[in-house]
Amino acid sequence: MGFNLKELARQNILSLTPYHCARDDFTEGILLDANENTHGPASIDVLTEEEKKLSLNRYPDPNQVVLKQQLCDFRNQEASLPSSEIKVIDELKLKPENLCLGVGSDESIDALIRVFCKPGRDKMLVCPPTYGMYSICATVNDVEVVKCPLELCNFQIQPKLIKELLTKDPFINLIYITTPGNPTAKKIEFDLIKELLNNESWNGVVIADEAYIDFAPVGSSLAPLVNQYPNLVVLQTLSKSFGLAGIRLGITFAHESISILLNSMKYPYNISNLTSDVAIRSTTFESIAKMRQNVNLILENRSYVEKKLLALDGMGKNIGGLDANFLLLQVLDNNGKPSNIVAQAVYNKLAVEEQVVVRFRGNELGCTGCLRITIGTKEENEILITKFKQVLEQVLFNESKRKIGKMGKTEIGYSDQSYLPQSKIGKTEFGHSDGKLGKTELGKTELGKTELGKTEIGKTEIGKSQIGKTELGKTEIGKTEFDKTDSNQKDK
Known part of the structure; x- marks a missing residue:
């Protein structure tokens, strides 16, 4: 059987005629076609000189070709490096037609479900522990979620079990894989993903969510492979490595046949002039070099924070990987066992009493007693380490005192x-x-x-x-x- 887009996608999406907006035709001249306010923003006095140049009274470019080309150049260049894990021939390199841009990756997560899953019938598969928005978007769209857990010893997917589920249930149309994982910080091995992409008995799409990919070794992104594997979709964002969470830009790389569908159903002006301008200036080769400097600093600080925190009494081990800008660390009780009670107490005291906020992840599969800790600036990390030590000692002392009191x-x-x-x-x-x-x-x-x-x-x-x-x-x-x-x- 294999991948067949026309049989897989919903027929109403396949037959959809995209909205044709004013800026699809002309972007220059005396523009009197979109009912814009030609006098400009009423708040012009509070805008910076740079913002005044953005023509904020005009609708943004619906196609964003300049930005898309820069993103293609970025990933193509990485794939061409000798050290790159991913190799792509010139004929299959990324081009702007492979991209769809959205308001964060969540917009693309939702859009893909709407393209490929019929409400009340079709299903999608996730591999917990994983990102929670997959299930939320599925529920909103009345799509059942099938779960195949990661191997808890190494947080890798289990292709054999996944393929068994696909064989048993022909209504599973999508597989969402977070790589590097959240909350696991572990990159999924491409050979394991490739087993799913090459599964000729299944007609479906594998979606690799690469929000943290730039913290993994350079050249790890699967984005350049979407023309080689038409059943592969790759999601990325500028929120993490580029430090631009506030502009809300999500990037979807897909074979052109899928990208056409995603672009047909998106809202016509979903990327604002402000977002576009910042993103274009942040994805030049000079800016990418700066991003790499920042990433390397984060990785250096991550090693320091990991070493300091794991040296504390009451800490277990880093059960996750080292492919993201955070750590997944175990907190132990006085008996040396991972403890949600102790971990949650540490989390609460840090946030409420010390204004240091980490993330409790103990309720996730395989993450008992775990806190997910983002790597901050050098100053933030020092405060974290100091406060964490104090709070952990207090929590463990109180726990010991409580037990002694009961025994006494x-x-x-x-x-x-x-x-x-x-x-x-x-x-x-x-x-x-x-x-x-x-x-x-x-x-x-x-x-x-x-x-x-x-x-x-x-x-x-x-x-x-x-x-x-x-x-x-x-x-x-x-x-x-x-x-x-x-x-x-x-x-x-």
Whole structure:
């Protein structure tokens, strides 16, 4: 079977006629065709001289050919390096027709689902732990998500298991792979992805989300391969390595047959003049060289932060990779085990008390006790390390103190996580303790609201310790409980 776009894409998208806007035809001259305000912005006095040159009263270029060409040149040049993992022949190099631009990568994630998945029928596959927006976009579009976890020992995809799922379920049309992973910081090996691209028994699209690709070895991007593999789509952004999260520019590289569909359905002026101008100036070869300098500095600082944090008592290991601008580190409890309780306490105290904000990722598959920590400036990293050490020591001390307190309290019928059995016939309690010794009730019986034979024997205090309050024989007709355990009981 193999990849067949005409059978895979939704028919209403294939037959869609793109919106034809005013700037598709003419971009210069006396432009009186788009109902723009020819007097210019009302806020002209607060604009910089550079912004005044951008003709902000005019609609932006819907095609963005200049920017697209620079992005193609960037990735083609990397692929031509001797050290590049990806090799491309000249005839298959990237060209502007391979690109679709959007408001961040999330716009492209959503658009691809709408192109290839029929709501209520088709499905997409993800490999957790992974980026959460895939599932959100799928839910919005009424598309079921099938999950095939990464191998937790190395955070790589499992092509054999994925292919088994594809064989069992012919309605899986898309596979989303984050490479380098988020939150794993691990680049997926191309040979593993290639197994899916070469799967002749499946008609679908593999989407490689490369938001962090510039932190991996130069030449790792799969973008130059989209003309060689028409069933491959690559997503990128200027938010990470280029430091331009605020301009919201997402880049989709795809075979021209797919790119045509994406460009047909996008909004006509989705890239603003401001975004376009900043992006063009940031993707010249001079600016790319500056980006590489910044990336190398981040990688250097990442090694320093990793070394300092992992040297702290209470830290486990870096369970992720080294292909992103962040670390995925384990936080341990006093028994040396990864702990979500300790990790979340560290996260909360850092943010609330120290104004140092990291990301708790302990609820992700295979990430128990983990914090995802972005690498900042040298000054930010030093503050992080200092505050992290202080907070972790406090959290572990409090945890130890809490456990010692529980062990030191002699309690009849009480343990760390539960009471000893509280057997109730009707509501008969045996062996309940609240910390006061010798206040014992015998023969307290309630029938409806009648009490018979209530007796109290002894109330004893030893020093300042009060140990054990035991009730025996408290009976209520009609409510029976055996062996009640209260795991949320806290120290008093």
